[in-house]
Amino acid sequence: MPKINYTVEILQLKVVQEIPGAWTSNHFKELLNHLEYEGVEEIAENELKEMACMALSDFEKEEAVEKVLEFRLGDKLNSGQRKNLGNEMQQDPLWVEYSDIALHEELFHVGCMLFWSFPRNFPAPDIAKVVLKISPTNPESKSDISAPTSALVCRILKDGMDEYTIMNRLFDENLEGNAFPEAEHIIWQMEASEYDPASKALSLTLYTSWNWVEDLKGVQKFESSAYPDG
Numbered sequence: 001m002p003k004i005n006y007t008v009e010i011l012q013l014k015v016v017q018e019i020p021g022a023w024t025s026n027h028f029k030e031l032l033n034h035l036e037y038e039g040v041e042e043i044a045e046n047e048l049k050e051m052a053c054m055a056l057s058d059f060e061k062e063e064a065v066e067k068v069l070e071f072r073l074g075d076k077l078n079s080g081q082r083k084n085l086g087n088e089m090q091q092d093p094l095w096v097e098y099s100d101i102a103l104h105e106e107l108f109h110v111g112c113m114l115f116w117s118f119p120r121n122f123p124a125p126d127i128a129k130v131v132l133k134i135s136p137t138n139p140e141s142k143s144d145i146s147a148p149t150s151a152l153v154c155r156i157l158k159d160g161m162d163e164y165t166i167m168n169r170l171f172d173e174n175l176e177g178n179a180f181p182e183a184e185h186i187i188w189q190m191e192a193s194e195y196d197p198a199s200k201a202l203s204l205t206l207y208t209s210w211n212w213v214e215d216l217k218g219v220q221k222f223e224s225s226a227y228p229d230g
Contacts (some may be wrong), residue, residue: 005141006224008156011203012131013216017124019189019207022109028052031113034071035059053117061121062086068110076103089114093123096209104209105188127188128210132156135201144228145202146195150183153190153206155226161215178230186212 028048032040037055056064065086069077077085088094095108114122134156136142144152151174158167158175167175167186174180186208193203 004137004223004225006137006145006156006226007135007221008160008224009133009135009221010130010160010216010219011133012129013213014129015126015210016129016207017126018112019109019127023049023112031056031068031071035067049116052113056113056117061090061118064117065089065110065114068113072106072110072113073103076106090121091123093126095125095127096211101182101185104185108188108209126210128208128213130157130206130208130213130216132204132206133201134204135199141227142195142200148190148192148202148204149228150187150190151180152226152228153187153204154180154183156224157213157216159224159226160219160222161213165215167212180229 025045025048028051029040029043031052032043032048032055035052035055037051043051056067059067062083063086066079066082069082069085085094089107089111093111095104095111098104098107108125108127111122112125115125134145134148136145154167154171155175158165161168171180171182174182187206188209189207191205195202
């Protein structure tokens, strides 16, 4: 029987429609410049998002997709790939379905911008915010959770779900092994509080696609034998 390293409580599991800080005033300014919009520096900060949406809505939807993909992903997609996604992004949440999970987070941010600009034509952004209270049960696990890695957190999440969950089906060897590089693309954003010696617990907030954590719905508390990559 594996050694129990953590007791985990799910404090929050909810739908969110954007990740804080993913689109800042500077992002909106840079996007406007990318769209060759004039007078960007004269726009009040509280109007930048609205102006970016208006500027983008002047383009045909397919071209707007290409423009935002080019802005957020640069040369990670070639021109042909951006064109192909022009129609796909109007139909599907590619932050879930695109074949390369390394692009999922940025595709979500692109999807947010397109939805704000064309709310009738693009899928509403919809991802999971998860807040965990993680209590180590031994000195080694206390040390590991002091600077949690994506691989460790994925293994913790896995222990709260059954063996048929999508993370288990796709990455069972990585979850049971000592190297899980894909975890960086599953845990999009993560913020941990400092370890509290009094409560012997750490609070961890993370953002990810729903398909990775869907099976945590209804789970309140579980034990985990998770460990970081070796």
